Structures are given as structure tokens and as C-alpha cells.
Amino acid sequence: MEHNLEHTIALLTRTPAALNALLRDLPEAWTLRNEGENTMNTFDVVGHLIHGERTNWMPRVRMILQFGETQAFEPFDRWGHVQESQGKSLRQLLDEFAGVRTESLDELRALNLRPGDLERTGRHPAFGAVTLSQLLATWAAHDLTHLHQLSRIMAHQYREAVGPWTPYLGVMQCAGHSSP
Amino acid sequence: MEHNLEHTIALLTRTPAALNALLRDLPEAWTLRNEGENTMNTFDVVGHLIHGERTNWMPRVRMILQFGETQAFEPFDRWGHVQESQGKSLRQLLDEFAGVRTESLDELRALNLRPGDLERTGRHPAFGAVTLSQLLATWAAHDLTHLHQLSRIMAHQYREAVGPWTPYLGVMQCAGHSSP
Numbered sequence: 001m002e003h004n005l006e007h008t009i010a011l012l013t014r015t016p017a018a019l020n021a022l023l024r025d026l027p028e029a030w031t032l033r034n035e036g037e038n039t040m041n042t043f044d045v046v047g048h049l050i051h052g053e054r055t056n057w058m059p060r061v062r063m064i065l066q067f068g069e070t071q072a073f074e075p076f077d078r079w080g081h082v083q084e085s086q087g088k089s090l091r092q093l094l095d096e097f098a099g100v101r102t103e104s105l106d107e108l109r110a111l112n113l114r115p116g117d118l119e120r121t122g123r124h125p126a127f128g129a130v131t132l133s134q135l136l137a138t139w140a141a142h143d144l145t146h147l148h149q150l151s152r153i154m155a156h157q158y159r160e161a162v163g164p165w166t167p168y169l170g171v172m173q174c175a176g177h178s179s180p
Numbered sequence: 181m182e183h184n185l186e187h188t189i190a191l192l193t194r195t196p197a198a199l200n201a202l203l204r205d206l207p208e209a210w211t212l213r214n215e216g217e218n219t220m221n222t223f224d225v226v227g228h229l230i231h232g233e234r235t236n237w238m239p240r241v242r243m244i245l246q247f248g249e250t251q252a253f254e255p256f257d258r259w260g261h262v263q264e265s266q267g268k269s270l271r272q273l274l275d276e277f278a279g280v281r282t283e284s285l286d287e288l289r290a291l292n293l294r295p296g297d298l299e300r301t302g303r304h305p306a307f308g309a310v311t312l313s314q315l316l317a318t319w320a321a322h323d324l325t326h327l328h329q330l331s332r333i334m335a336h337q338y339r340e341a342v343g344p345w346t347p348y349l350g351v352m353q354c355a356g357h358s359s360p
Contacts, residue, residue: 003341007207011334014202022198022327027187127344137341138349145351147202147331154191155324161183161317164307169321171328174354 003137005113012105015143016098019046022150024094031090035156042153045146046093047081053100055080057139058107064122064132065111072123148174183317185293192285195323196278199226202330204274211270215336222333225326226273227261233280235260237319238287244302244312245291252303328354 023031023042034041040048056076063073085093111117118133155171166172203211203222214221220228236256243253265273291297298313335351346352 001209001213001337001341003338004207004209007209010207011210014206018198018202021201022194026194027184027190029181029184029187030191033181124344130344134341134343134345137338137343138345141335141338141342141345141349141351144331144335145349148328148335148351148354151324151328151331155321155328157181158183158317158321161181161314162321163314163317164304164310165314165318165321169318169325171321171325174328 003118003133005118005136008136008140009105009108011140012101012143015049015147016094016101018147019049019150020094020098024091030154030157033153033157035153040149040153042150043085043090043093044081045150045153046090046097047085048078049143049146050093050097050100051081051084052076052142053097053104057135058104060122060135061108061111061132064120064135065117067122069121069123069129072125075125183298183313185298185316188316188320189285189288191320192281192323195229195327196274196281198327199229199330200274200278204271210334210337213333213337215333220329220333222330223265223270223273224261225330225333226270226277227265227268228258229323229326230273230277230280231261231264232256232322233277233284237315238284240302240315241288241291241312244300244315245297247302249301249303249309252305255305 023046031042034044055074060073063071088096113132118131118136120132121129122132122135124130152171152174155169159166159172162169162172203226211222214224235254240253243251268276293312298311298316300312301309302312302315304310332351332354335349339346339352342349342352
């Protein structure tokens, strides 16, 4: 389907509450384990989503509207959250994510983007011209990529425990596709 | 990690609220589209989870405790939900899932299973002897498999919309691994 701003906002609005319902006060055996060396645990994932709100999504929306293709976006640091998350609890991160997401969406709505605006272009440092519409669709799909990753990280912890059911559980076959 | 009954229950308790937060009143463009012929949409997934509560998980727990390996489980019909879901709204299914999950977990807790009980075995119609512990771990992993699938089904709808970001989004590379 084509990108639709209202559908994108509807999804972006729901992610913090969905993560909160799934992760708050869940035993740390689920939330602090990862899939192996250099992989994220669920704590990292929420930290990464917060970092994206601060440095990636709305900052890039603003850049498209202000500079078009004349200035490339800042590259996004996938591990940029590590320092910011240090010493915090998962509860704090979940609250923080809800807060920064609300701020982002308030700002996005206040822009009153029209269909013509969504075709405006910016410049990605790796692959060049992108439309505002593609950026916003990617923001929603990025939430889904991390929900997909979260479910896989947690399922990984029961890889042995499920015994002969492993081949019947799709999530157990998912290798992460070289990205989250 | 090894199977842990408290961890399993903690996860099983949270899934209905997580799905509710993600899916309730989301535009149908997200919830009624699937990934192509003979694939589930999110409406099917919630229906399938309800069907599993009624016919799969606790019924199999009971069978292990009552019959051990002397009687094989009923095979689980992956599309058994279709008739039951007909004419219902996604809101109704989300409420129903929360209700049947609560009933299942009340019954599970009331069994007061001890470590020794978790090693008791039953017989799966396809792959033979399985322990109660493996069945319970699979119940939790099955929730995660469908959360993984849900995020992929929804991301699929924006496959074109994200333009050049496709290769950077893990969920877009996930083919479903021949099972949900």
C-alpha cells in the first residue's frame, strides 16, 4: 500500500504503549539477555528507539523541509544510545520513550503536512535523494523492525527449552537478516 | 536459558495487553491486509491465538498430567480459528483473547506444578515424547512467533513506501521461514 500519513501516525502512536505492556516488570532473564556477541538486548532496543527520536526522525523531517537536498542528513549511530541509557532502568527507558515519541508526534502534527510536502526530498548520506514520505514510512517500519527483533531476542532465550518444537516456530528460524 | 515457569507465566500474562495496545483501533489498512495468498492478516493471528487457548495449550497440559504418553495430543488446526472469528471485530477478538488467556493462566497456576511435574511427558502426534516443560516454553515462544509475524505482516504493507530504506530494515528481509 502507499504511504499514508494518518496510518503512519496511528502506528507510531501505539508503539510505546505496546512495548510498555510487553516489557514493564518482565523478569530480567527476558530483558537483559541478547542473541550473542554484539547484539542488542531489549534494554538496548528501547534505548535505540529513544535515541532515534532525539537524533534521527524529526531532525531529518526538519532538514528536508529546511534544506531539501542541499544538505545531507547526519548519519545515525546505531549504538548511540549506549551512553544515554547507562544507569537507567528499563522502566525509566519505557517512560522516556513514551515521552519523546509524544513530543515527536506533536511536532509532526503541528507541521500540517500536505500531500505536496510529502514529495519534498532530502539527501541521505548513503543513498542520496529520499522523499519525506519515504522517511515517514521508514519511521513506522523501523518501529516494526524492532518489534520483530524484540520478539526474536526473547524467543532466542527459549531456543533449547522448546525442544522438538523448534522447527515449528518461525521466530526460531529468523537469523536477523544482517540488520535488526 | 532453561525453562522457568514463572518467566513463562510473566510473558504469557503480558501478550494480550501488548497486542491490545498495538492493534486496537488501528486503521484496517494495517490489520486486514496480509502478506499474500494463504497468509494471515493480524485479525487471523489474534483469532489463531484464541483458538490455541481453547484447543491447544491447557488441553495438552491436562493430557500430559492425565494420560502421560499413552494418548497422543489432538493435532492443532492452524486455520481452526476462521469459523470462530467470522463476523467479529478485531476489538472483540482482542477482548476475547484477554479473557481466554486469563482463564488459561488461572487454571495453570491452580495446578501448583512442581519441578518434578515439569519433567512429566506426553505424546505429540508428529514428533513423539515431549515434556510438560517443553510444552509450556513453546506456549510462550508461540506468542513471540506471532508477535514476530504480526510486525512482519504490518511492515510488509510499507514495503514499497519506504523506498531505498528497504535493505536497512531487517523485518523487510524476513520471509517467514515457512512457518509463522
